[in-house]
Amino acid sequence: MLLVYTHKITPRLTYVFKHICKRILGLEVSFTSKIEDFIAHDSLKMSYAKQPLSKEIFVRSHSLLFEQGLSDLDIGVNQWDDTKGFFATGERSDLPYDIFAASFYLLSRYEEYLPHVNDDYGRFLASESLAYKSGFLEEPIIDIWAYKLKAVLQKRFPEYQFSERKYNVVPVIDVPSAYKYLQRGLLRTLGGLFGDILRLKFRQFYQRLSVLLGFQKDPFDIYNWLINRQKTVEFKFYVFFLIGAYSTYDKNISINKKDFISLIKSIGDYCNIGLKASYFAIDDVSVLKKEKQNLESVTNFNLLAVRNSHAKINLPFAYRNAVELEIPNDYTMGYFNEIGFRAGTCTPFLFYDLDYEVQTPLQIHPYHMMDFAMLKYESQLDKKEYLQRFISKIKIVQGTFCPVFHNYSLADDGEWEGFKELFNLILKSVDD
Numbered sequence: 001m002l003l004v005y006t007h008k009i010t011p012r013l014t015y016v017f018k019h020i021c022k023r024i025l026g027l028e029v030s031f032t033s034k035i036e037d038f039i040a041h042d043s044l045k046m047s048y049a050k051q052p053l054s055k056e057i058f059v060r061s062h063s064l065l066f067e068q069g070l071s072d073l074d075i076g077v078n079q080w081d082d083t084k085g086f087f088a089t090g091e092r093s094d095l096p097y098d099i100f101a102a103s104f105y106l107l108s109r110y111e112e113y114l115p116h117v118n119d120d121y122g123r124f125l126a127s128e129s130l131a132y133k134s135g136f137l138e139e140p141i142i143d144i145w146a147y148k149l150k151a152v153l154q155k156r157f158p159e160y161q162f163s164e165r166k167y168n169v170v171p172v173i174d175v176p177s178a179y180k181y182l183q184r185g186l187l188r189t190l191g192g193l194f195g196d197i198l199r200l201k202f203r204q205f206y207q208r209l210s211v212l213l214g215f216q217k218d219p220f221d222i223y224n225w226l227i228n229r230q231k232t233v234e235f236k237f238y239v240f241f242l243i244g245a246y247s248t249y250d251k252n253i254s255i256n257k258k259d260f261i262s263l264i265k266s267i268g269d270y271c272n273i274g275l276k277a278s279y280f281a282i283d284d285v286s287v288l289k290k291e292k293q294n295l296e297s298v299t300n301f302n303l304l305a306v307r308n309s310h311a312k313i314n315l316p317f318a319y320r321n322a323v324e325l326e327i328p329n330d331y332t333m334g335y336f337n338e339i340g341f342r343a344g345t346c347t348p349f350l351f352y353d354l355d356y357e358v359q360t361p362l363q364i365h366p367y368h369m370m371d372f373a374m375l376k377y378e379s380q381l382d383k384k385e386y387l388q389r390f391i392s393k394i395k396i397v398q399g400t401f402c403p404v405f406h407n408y409s410l411a412d413d414g415e416w417e418g419f420k421e422l423f424n425l426i427l428k429s430v431d432d
Helices: 011-024 035-040 099-107 130-134 141-156 186-198 202-212 223-231 258-268 285-299 317-324 371-376 380-396 419-428
Strands: 002-005 029-032 045-049 057-060 078-080 083-085 172-175 238-242 272-277 305-308 349-353 358-364 403-406
Touching: 002 035, 011 029, 011 099, 011 141, 011 349, 011 358, 057 141, 083 141, 099 130, 099 141, 099 349, 223 258, 223 419, 238 305, 258 272, 258 285, 272 285, 285 317, 317 349, 317 358, 371 380, 371 403, 371 419, 380 419, 403 419
Parallel strands: 002 029, 002 045, 045 057, 172 238, 172 403, 238 272, 272 305
Antiparallel strands: 078 083, 349 358
């Protein structure tokens, strides 16, 4: 166990130390502000304060973990070996940067509470983030920092045996509409057929008609293939179904359709099932509650995970709603159009509410790549080479890779051709 001496034990401090020490390094950690207890401890220990007590491992603290609320922070990002760092500490510190304050800034999404520019859907843009502007978005920087701390601890306590974690994958399949043409009701189906003709989309008209008449499989129906892929691996896929009301933002199939219900049940026999919260459920807890209840009535299980429509997070309100409804896991933390680590980590973490200064029970599972972001690479070879390089960064810190694919991208058609191969490459990376 690591004992940390600090002059003041705060919720922010315990939160971030537990993420770095326990969740990343597998190291139990406790805290004291009593010098005599710190001196008496005969195992791993360090101090986190403005001045060291003696010759112990010491990290000079930034003020961030002892503050409350938000303030204007002067952040200068500098090169640190093969990575970046900020909140410099000075010569006496065993680490040149306060990785704990810096990690808290990233994990709490501090910058998303500050004034910034959103896109048309109300989403925080990657280009607004410190990570993007400073060139470390594609690094699991908190996990890298944690391993630097581990190296310092190992040098001072060589006899201590650290536990090792293993690289793993949690594939997410997002289903905004289960079928492209089927189960859409008479009016929507007729509207689609006439729309194809009016827009001179004769190939799509023929495909739509062939599917409706049963001569061709619906392009989005990849579910037998998905179940077969699930059977080949030990880890579970997470499949998120949109079941909210039809709207301008969400063009889904009614949850009252028997075939749709059967589909969810059949997928649930093999994969984990989650709720893709509709656009209007993100900010309205009553709508989210109804969608949660509807999905639970289908699966006969308590809902374990949610993922927001259009990858929108309105912090802190969307996460507070999940906490209120006792939804334990969220898979929305990431960027739809950029590959990388929005919260700076490839390790699941707990949501910290900056307004209330409290750690919540909601576990955030950040995703690091969405299929849409891979379209920027034109050739299949470029996509594969980039993906392999990205995976290697997560493997170095033995983290969790969470990619997001949609049922339509796994249809492997048009601009999505080759995405099944990318999905398979990710599955195979666990054994490589």
